[in-house]
Amino acid sequence: MQIANFPSRVIEAGVSDLSVRLNVVQRLEDYVDLEALLRDPDPPEPPYWAHLWTASRVLARLAADEIDCRGRSVVEVGCGLGFVGIVAALRGARVTMFDFFDEAVRFAHANVALNDCQASVLRADLNHPPFRGGFDYCLAADVTYETGLQKALARFFALHLTRDGRAWCVESVRTYDPQFQQSCRMFGLETRERTVTEIDEGRTVPVRVTEVWRSERRTGSREPGVGRSK
Numbered sequence: 001m002q003i004a005n006f007p008s009r010v011i012e013a014g015v016s017d018l019s020v021r022l023n024v025v026q027r028l029e030d031y032v033d034l035e036a037l038l039r040d041p042d043p044p045e046p047p048y049w050a051h052l053w054t055a056s057r058v059l060a061r062l063a064a065d066e067i068d069c070r071g072r073s074v075v076e077v078g079c080g081l082g083f084v085g086i087v088a089a090l091r092g093a094r095v096t097m098f099d100f101f102d103e104a105v106r107f108a109h110a111n112v113a114l115n116d117c118q119a120s121v122l123r124a125d126l127n128h129p130p131f132r133g134g135f136d137y138c139l140a141a142d143v144t145y146e147t148g149l150q151k152a153l154a155r156f157f158a159l160h161l162t163r164d165g166r167a168w169c170v171e172s173v174r175t176y177d178p179q180f181q182q183s184c185r186m187f188g189l190e191t192r193e194r195t196v197t198e199i200d201e202g203r204t205v206p207v208r209v210t211e212v213w214r215s216e217r218r219t220g221s222r223e224p225g226v227g228r229s230k
Helices: 034-039 054-065 083-090 102-114 147-160 179-186
Strands: 006-015 018-025 073-077 094-099 119-123 135-141 161-172 189-200 203-214
Touching (some): 006 054, 006 102, 018 083, 054 135, 054 161, 054 203, 073 147, 083 094, 083 119, 094 102, 102 119, 135 147, 147 161, 147 179, 147 203, 179 189, 179 203
Parallel strands (some): 094 119
Antiparallel strands (some): 006 018, 161 203
16 A cells, blocks of 8 residues: 555554554665765755654553543644554544644544544644644654754744643653753743653663643642543
């Protein structure tokens, strides 16, 4: 089967008690020119959206086990294959997900249909999102790898989190970069970090989980998203 001119295959991506099926690019390594990435000053960008990143698996597990998704409005930023958004939808959320790359949007559409769940999938630029109003939860995995994206994501959270909303930004830890947290503070947001580990191709990988909320949230009010209802 071909999706967006890529040959695809279906894999099982289990998380908690859910079994999610995903169309992925067959032989993804064929589309990554390592020599060009090392040699050329401006090489063509590989289809990074097509990889099931370590951070996506961690965020999907949070959506399945720790975040109370039922009945919430949820947006996944930079959805790629749509794994995290699909898990949130299967847990009962009203899901919107978007990605900058048209190919990613087409794969995410196909994966929503494959898992027989409901979610809106859009092509959108994080720097110019076409949304109005807010979301209860904003989810993002491995989208803060550039300074511009860090600032854009913080701005998106500030604009689109509801008053008591919550965001989770999850990133595979490569080097410590405080720019995202600084950007959040600049937009009137508070953050809390923790590090978890995930097994990736036999290696233990540290993954940074950053929770984000509005600083004007009332002290002592219930923190949304903690304790998934059974």
